[in-house]
Amino acid sequence: MRTLISGAAVLVLAVSVLAKAGIMTRNEKYLEEARGRAKAFEVEQEPERLREAYLALENVALETEHDPKIRTRMRSECLVEWLSLLQLLDRFLDPNFDPREVPSKLVQPPPTKSGVMYPPGADPALIDDPKARAEYEKAVQANRARIERYRVQVHLNRLKEDLPQRAIAFIRSSYTSSQRDQEEVRNAVNKIIKNPGRKAGLLDLLHSRPSNGSAGAPNAPARCE
Amino acid sequence: MATSPANRARTRIGVGEEVDLTVSPGPATWAITAGSGQLSPSTGSHAKVRFTADDAAGTVTITATGSGCSCTIIFTIVEPSGWTMIQQPGTHLKHVAGRPNCGWKGIAFFHPDDVNFYRMEDRELDSLSVATGCYNPSHHGKYHGNYAPPDRASGWFPMTRHTANGTTDDGPDEIYSGYPPTSATGAAPPFTAGKYYWPITWQWRVVGSSNIHNFPVVRQEHEIFPDGKCESRKGGHTEHCMYNDAASSY
Numbered sequence: 001m002r003t004l005i006s007g008a009a010v011l012v013l014a015v016s017v018l019a020k021a022g023i024m025t026r027n028e029k030y031l032e033e034a035r036g037r038a039k040a041f042e043v044e045q046e047p048e049r050l051r052e053a054y055l056a057l058e059n060v061a062l063e064t065e066h067d068p069k070i071r072t073r074m075r076s077e078c079l080v081e082w083l084s085l086l087q088l089l090d091r092f093l094d095p096n097f098d099p100r101e102v103p104s105k106l107v108q109p110p111p112t113k114s115g116v117m118y119p120p121g122a123d124p125a126l127i128d129d130p131k132a133r134a135e136y137e138k139a140v141q142a143n144r145a146r147i148e149r150y151r152v153q154v155h156l157n158r159l160k161e162d163l164p165q166r167a168i169a170f171i172r173s174s175y176t177s178s179q180r181d182q183e184e185v186r187n188a189v190n191k192i193i194k195n196p197g198r199k200a201g202l203l204d205l206l207h208s209r210p211s212n213g214s215a216g217a218p219n220a221p222a223r224c225e
Numbered sequence: 226m227a228t229s230p231a232n233r234a235r236t237r238i239g240v241g242e243e244v245d246l247t248v249s250p251g252p253a254t255w256a257i258t259a260g261s262g263q264l265s266p267s268t269g270s271h272a273k274v275r276f277t278a279d280d281a282a283g284t285v286t287i288t289a290t291g292s293g294c295s296c297t298i299i300f301t302i303v304e305p306s307g308w309t310m311i312q313q314p315g316t317h318l319k320h321v322a323g324r325p326n327c328g329w330k331g332i333a334f335f336h337p338d339d340v341n342f343y344r345m346e347d348r349e350l351d352s353l354s355v356a357t358g359c360y361n362p363s364h365h366g367k368y369h370g371n372y373a374p375p376d377r378a379s380g381w382f383p384m385t386r387h388t389a390n391g392t393t394d395d396g397p398d399e400i401y402s403g404y405p406p407t408s409a410t411g412a413a414p415p416f417t418a419g420k421y422y423w424p425i426t427w428q429w430r431v432v433g434s435s436n437i438h439n440f441p442v443v444r445q446e447h448e449i450f451p452d453g454k455c456e457s458r459k460g461g462h463t464e465h466c467m468y469n470d471a472a473s474s475y
Contacts, residue, residue, distance in 0.1 A: 048433020147380035
């Protein structure tokens with residue numbers, strides 16, 4: 001019985017997935033890809049996944065959605081995803097990171113009691129004094145952790161220059177200065193963005209929107225609806 | 226495109242390098258018509274797109290098709306071919322007085338120098354030392370980094386900057402000999418000579434890629450001479466100390 005239920009559940013899930021795949025538009029696929037990459041970044045903490053996420057998101061072409069309701073929904077989902085990526089970036093960026101503090105490749109072990117000095121990186125088992133060996137092992141582990149943290153922060157800091165610009169470009173090209181559009185962006189920013197500086201910057205963007213009601217882009221709803 | 230090298234019109238680029246492309250009059254539909262890489266956005270019509278080079282050497286043709294016309298640009302993608310080392314500026318030699326030993330702090334530069342490898346990372350594959358003379362047995366058959374199995378590889382180091390001498394990760398590498406016991410070398414000249422080396426294999430990848438490539442093997446060598454000189458060599462750079470030099474650190 002248990003097997004039957006499990007089998008039925010799998011079947012329903014498979015049908016659901018297939019049905020979803022059948023009706024999924026190209027834009028929805030890119031959006032899904034962006035979400036998947038963002039989740040992968042959270043799990044792996046591999047910065048490249050975050051980059052892949054926004055490259056996928058950038059492929060969403062709102063102007064190809066001809067149904068105004070679908071286009072508006074897609075635009076909202078993209079806004080949430082762009083802001084979520086920014087929030088993810090801010091969450092993992094270390095504000096105290098100093099790129100000039102490059103970790104050493106290896107750690108120098110202490111001399112042995114028998115008068116041998118081993119070079120950096122030597123096996124801790126070669127160190128005959130237990131206390132010195134323990135301290136060396138600890139230093140090696142700490143350095144390895146530093147190397148990994150350093151690597152992640154270097155790449156995230158590069159994304160820090162690129163990702164916000166692209167998110168802002170999306171908002172500028174997709175949202176107008178209409179009250180409805182501004183309200184949607186404001187609500188999303190307030191809900192998703194935690195970093196006060198980032199939040200203020202994005203909200204300032206709203207105040208600097210042109211007042212003619214046009215975002216100047218072919219996918220601006222004001223022009224399409 | 227990376228701002229170093231300074232030539233903003235270069236079409237020879239490093240693996241993984243990004244280039245912003247614009248077309249006038251725009252917008253246009255963009256496509257990679259020969260070779261491989263990534264365009265972003267890859268859909269729709271745009272006046273500007275970003276090309277990201279793949280992680281293999283080759284030629285890539287990108288075509289922009291606008292209203293009634295099209296144009297192309299061809300890029301040559303360059304893989305890193307090898308690396309050399311210099312002593313890190315502002316650092317000193319390491320020496321323990323009275324014993325034949327020598328160390329210097331090096332940083333590596335990756336070549337060729339006319340492209341920027343800022344999207345590359347490097348790491349070291351572990352290797353076992355080969356020692357003769359006074360270094361054997363104390364320094365023979367020892368792992369260089371003692372990296373954990375199964376990979377037996379160090380962590381990845383991202384590139385930090387490009388200069389006229391190549392692209393560097395700025396990672397300080399301590400090229401230090403250590404020393405064998407006095408019973409193996411003697412306490413004064415003539416010292417028992419000896420040498421040891423590791424056949425070092427460094428690897429590279431474009432960040433986030435699972436394609437890992439080996440650089441040619443480079444030896445890290447240390448040698449003690451009968452007069453008490455100790456030489457340490459790696460990546461084309463050599464430093465030495467005499468056993469009776471004053472103690473010093475990096």
